[in-house]
Amino acid sequence: MTKHTENRINEHISHWEVRGQRTPEEAFALIEKRLEGEKVVRMRPASRWIFSAAAAVVLLLIGLFVWMNDSGEQVNNTTAAETIWLPDSSKVELAGRSKLKYRYNRLTRSRSLELRGEAFFSVRKGKSFVVGYPGGTVTVRGTQFGVVAYSGSYGQVNCVEGKVEVQTNLKSVVLTQGLGVRIQEGKLAGPFPVSGDEIIVRAKTGRYHWDSTPITDIFSLLSGKFGFEVKVPTSLSDRKFSGDLPMEKLDETLEILSVAMQFSYRFDESKMQLTLDAQ
Amino acid sequence: MIDLVNDRQWFKTVFDENYIYIRNYIYYLSGDMVLAEDLVQDVFVQLWEHRARIRHETTRAFLFTVARNGYFKHRRRQTLDLRFKNLFFEQVENQSPEYLLEIREFDEKLQKAISSLPEKCRTIFLLNRIDGMTYREIAESTGVTQKAVEKQMTKAMALLREQIDRKI
Numbered sequence: 227m228t229k230h231t232e233n234r235i236n237e238h239i240s241h242w243e244v245r246g247q248r249t250p251e252e253a254f255a256l257i258e259k260r261l262e263g264e265k266v267v268r269m270r271p272a273s274r275w276i277f278s279a280a281a282a283v284v285l286l287l288i289g290l291f292v293w294m295n296d297s298g299e300q301v302n303n304t305t306a307a308e309t310i311w312l313p314d315s316s317k318v319e320l321a322g323r324s325k326l327k328y329r330y331n332r333l334t335r336s337r338s339l340e341l342r343g344e345a346f347f348s349v350r351k352g353k354s355f356v357v358g359y360p361g362g363t364v365t366v367r368g369t370q371f372g373v374v375a376y377s378g379s380y381g382q383v384n385c386v387e388g389k390v391e392v393q394t395n396l397k398s399v400v401l402t403q404g405l406g407v408r409i410q411e412g413k414l415a416g417p418f419p420v421s422g423d424e425i426i427v428r429a430k431t432g433r434y435h436w437d438s439t440p441i442t443d444i445f446s447l448l449s450g451k452f453g454f455e456v457k458v459p460t461s462l463s464d465r466k467f468s469g470d471l472p473m474e475k476l477d478e479t480l481e482i483l484s485v486a487m488q489f490s491y492r493f494d495e496s497k498m499q500l501t502l503d504a505q
Numbered sequence: 506m507i508d509l510v511n512d513r514q515w516f517k518t519v520f521d522e523n524y525i526y527i528r529n530y531i532y533y534l535s536g537d538m539v540l541a542e543d544l545v546q547d548v549f550v551q552l553w554e555h556r557a558r559i560r561h562e563t564t565r566a567f568l569f570t571v572a573r574n575g576y577f578k579h580r581r582r583q584t585l586d587l588r589f590k591n592l593f594f595e596q597v598e599n600q601s602p603e604y605l606l607e608i609r610e611f612d613e614k615l616q617k618a619i620s621s622l623p624e625k626c627r628t629i630f631l632l633n634r635i636d637g638m639t640y641r642e643i644a645e646s647t648g649v650t651q652k653a654v655e656k657q658m659t660k661a662m663a664l665l666r667e668q669i670d671r672k673i
Contacts, residue, residue: 231666238608238615239634241593244532246542250524253542254517257549 297329302343305474312337316355317348322474323376323451343451346372349388361409362394371401376450380443381409384420410446434473438466441487445500452476454498461504462489516553519564524549526565526636526646527572533628534576536585536620544575569646585620585627589635611669618668622661629654630661 248256296313305322312318313330314337320326324343331337335353342360348370349355357364359375369388375381383392384406391400392407397414399407406420421435436444442458444467449456451473465487473479476493480500484491488505527548531541548571552559559567591612597605619627629647632638633654640658644651 231669232662234611235615235662235665235669236634238591238593238611241591242589242635243592244525244529244635245590246528246538248542250521253524253528253546254520257520257546257553260546260550261553 294331294333295329296332297327299325299327301325314350314352316350319346321345341373341375343376344372344374346370362392365391365393374447375409376447380446380450383407383409408443410443434471436467436469436471438468441465441467441483444471444483448473448476448479449500454493454500456500456502459502459504462487462502512556516549516556519552519568520549523565523568526632526638527568529636530569530628530632531572531576533587533631534573534624535579536587540576540579544572544579547575548572565642565646566648570648573647587616587620589616614669615665618665621668622664626657626661626664629657633658 246253300308300310300318300320302308302320302322302324307322308320310318310320310326312328314335316337318326321344324341324345326343326345327340329338337353337355339355339357340359341357347355347357347366349366355366357366357373359373359381360377361375361381364371364373364383366388369390370386371388371390372384372386373381374383383390383401385401385403387403389400389402391398392409392414394409394414399414399417401407401417404419405417407414407416407418409415440463442463445456445458448454467483467487469486471479471482480491480493483489490503490505492501493499494501524545528541528545531544532538535541548568551571552564552568555567593608594605619631622630629643629649632643632646633640638646640651640654643649643654647654649657
């Protein structure tokens, strides 16, 4: 009986297996996840003070980094210009529909900015002051200048005081007082003489003065500023506009332009698309 | 210098070779699969953390030791209820219901009898019979002599026989 039972037990157990709830592959994946998340899981007491010291150093470095870098962002969604004082006491007149990001490094005293839109800068003398915009950068030291850069397709930099270096991917040019350049699709046009307060007046009043400017330039600026697509037909592209043009309200601007330049237009708001027809 | 790539390969190999043994070992001790699967994770994490100090030939013994110590921290005095999947029922064909019922009853009795074995006796017996570990392997892994393993095996079989015969 007992030998029979023993054989029966052995035979029976040979069919048994232990079933887990997860496969070895799933278990391994979980372990790997833990190992990645817990690189330092347990520490010997002797190394704890080293960890504490390292943590203090890291916190100090983070604090120092935060203190060193004074940064911020200013968005002007209104139609009127806003005056902004940067941490280094430089002054910016930021036009409506424009955005400016800035970072001031207290240690190196370098200032870097990113502009989408239009602004006039009165820069306090100091270390490098770099404005990035779609299509290039402007580097200056203590000066006054204006930048128009809503998009990469059209931009303008006017130097009012001091020296300004304008760089695009293809070329760079140094502007002195009273000179400006236009940037179209990465290409620089100019330098040409500009009126000292042109951009600041624009920024503050929303009125633009154009001298014999191709209509395509004006539409490039408008499309960047208001965020719509436009294709200027060839029959219109060689027409040039001269005079003052309010550019704060799109419908008002288009109305004036269409009468002055003799074209009709349709604006599809759902697609943000402007279609022009020469009359 | 730590060689992470080789360490990872070594770790995966050790895992593949030992995972089932260690998980089952904790299950034989505790009768709790959820606990076994949780603890086996801790065991391998500890292996990774101590990898620099572990000799190749003692890796399995290390795993069994960590598993045993891990289990004793969670140990609760309770009646064990070990459950084993009997593959016989998945493979069987054309058997009378009476025969199947008899097998099922025997299965039930044996599972209960094994659950009631003393801890050391039970784990050694199951590592041999279910996981196919040799007496020598069990001795090396659990830190007992081969003679002690043989003794526990004889004791386990005697206790099981006794219980089964009594119940039959």
